[in-house]
Amino acid sequence: MRIGELSERTGASPRSLRYYEQQGLLSSERSLNGYREYASNAVATVETIRALLDIGLPSTLVREVLPCTVGERDESACPDLLAKIAELRDDVQSKAARLNAVEDSLSTYLAANAS
Incomplete structure (x- = not known):
């Protein structure tokens, strides 16, 4: 095709x-x-x-x-596959945790400075 x-x-x-x-x-x-x-x-x-x-x-x-x-x-045909996906998942979770911390800080700042 x-x-x-x-x-x-x-x-x-x-x-x-x-x-x-x-x-x-x-x-x-x-x-x-x-x-x-x-x-x-x-x-x-x-x-x-x-x-x-x-x-x-x-x-x-x-x-x-x-x-x-x-x-x-x-998955047994590609033994490294699961480890690589787990690595990617862990990286995403780490980035999400950092973003959540930034979001919390920004929300706290906004709440403290709201008129």
Whole structure:
């Protein structure tokens, strides 16, 4: 299928699809006329990429995780996957705690200085 059809079927813009290719997340073959041709499993791959990006994984980690999500989907096939996701979760929790502390400070300041 061509990029327009893949875009239509997944909701990802052609620009996003080209970005996914550039990042090594998606592959295509070039036809003689230079058009990108995607395999039939590209829809599932793009949907997985978008889901992983939506939960906050950076594209570098998506590239590592993606092979673990296609086909068998067995975590034992990719033993480092769970550790990397736990690391990302811990980082998000740490950032959230810092933001909550800043929010509390700002709220305290505003409450103390309200007229």
